[in-house]
Amino acid sequence: MIRAFSNGVLSRSLLSQALINTRAPIRCRKPSPCDTCLFPQDKRPCFDIANVVVDRGNQCHAKFIRSFLYNHFWPREPSVVGLWMSLNSQYLDVLTDKYAHSGDRFIAYEKIARTGERKMIGVLVANKLFPWHADELEEWAHFTPSKPERHRMYFTAHCIKSPNLFKKYNVDFIYDVEVLTTASEVTAQGVGTLLLQNALLQAYELRYPLVQVVASSQYTARICEKCGMKREWEMDYTDFVDVYGQRVFFPRRPHHTVAIYVKYKDPKIGAIVPCKPQLT
Template sequence: MSSFFGSTIFKILNDSGRYTKQLHTTKNLSFFRKKAQIKEPSPYIIVRATREEFHDILKVMHEGYYDEEPILTSLQVPPNPVLDDRAIQAMTKGYTLVAKCKYNGSIVGACINESTTPWDADMDDKLACKVQCEHIRQLIMFYSYIMRAPDLWRCLGVRKVYEMAYLFVKRPHRRKGLAYKLLNESKILGTDAGFKVIRCDATNIHTAKICERLGMQKVAEIPYCSYLNQNLEPIFNPPWPHQSVKIYCDCAPQYNDLKKKIKESTTNVTQK
């Protein structure tokens, strides 16, 4: 009996020593591991715009859109009532999203979204004929041109297309992921609203990169040097690297969104 108890006690002490050594080694290794970084909450929220905020959105647009948009800077088009009315008309569709500061409620960015129909390009042509400023007239005619370019209504057999038309963020609040969040939430809003086709005309390279990150497909590209005036000269000469308008599209967004959710849930289950 004594030999049995002796061997048992020796085994317990031996196992205990191994466990203590293993625990000590684990503590030493954990010292060199990087601690998981705690993600700080964003100071911004993205909400749907109200009619009372339309003029505030225009003010932010004047500060954060006209100074960075390649085709506007190329023509040196300043903020003007014609484009303001065009933006307000788009906002009345009810799909505009704004980024607000949590602490003071001020609007720091927006994505103006609208639904477009086959006859909207004709309406732009009529508007351009009434404009006195040559540069603004050229700009509106260009909008009409790129709206018709892919002919999504006829090719995809739809009457309405959800378009993410204007994306802008005030300069002090840039490089914080707001443009991506606004475009992503806008895409989700179009999906939830039941649109079968979601479109974005990326007139600058930054918007194009976001569209690609969102999984949208490029259906057309119009180099600025190919859009000529009556003298066969390019109308736009934007700075590098903004050299073309890239038209992105997401067909059957409900199906693509469901497929994405299934893939994410499968990945989470596999990781667990």
């Protein structure tokens, strides 16, 4: 009798606990469209590319670009991470100052509808590249005591010399996209493609014959392919060795290769003439 009573109490307690667990949670707010996320788990929900605008940077944006590079670009750049290069490196400090204060700088902002503010979510920096830049890098690397800095300088000079684009396309300079980065929370959501499209449009309007992107990561390579750029050169990171024949780079997956993408515009072909209004 006592055993049956105890079994009945235990079964009723388990049944009530199961009903409590399956009961719908009590809402303390109104339902929101964000309760059902239609975006993949690796992407930020409620992000709309229509709220992104691209502006040209100037000297007033230098400190913001510098902070963005240290927070989003250098910690994810395969040519830096693969060398275990410290963020306190003087070489990275020089490059950051260069990218923050010179060249054509395109900044992507996301407009926050709730507050009306704008948040920086992407940066692109492009400069003119001349044939003697590779020799200057190798000479600078020869007198650099730090091995990671020296390896990256030789690597950059190797990427300039190997495809020999100056001779192939018979150009005096190349419009080189040196930095193309986005915030980690908006990766693969179209921000990098929007930045590169604006840079290509800028080059087209200024009649630059050749645009180059050194895609050191797989993400940058996909962006270049979306923008219709052509792959001219490719190399595995394992193929780049030092003077002793030892491997230098150990990047993270899936960044195993570096490639160069270009877009050529024949200067003999004129630009598109805008339509003039009809005379009435």
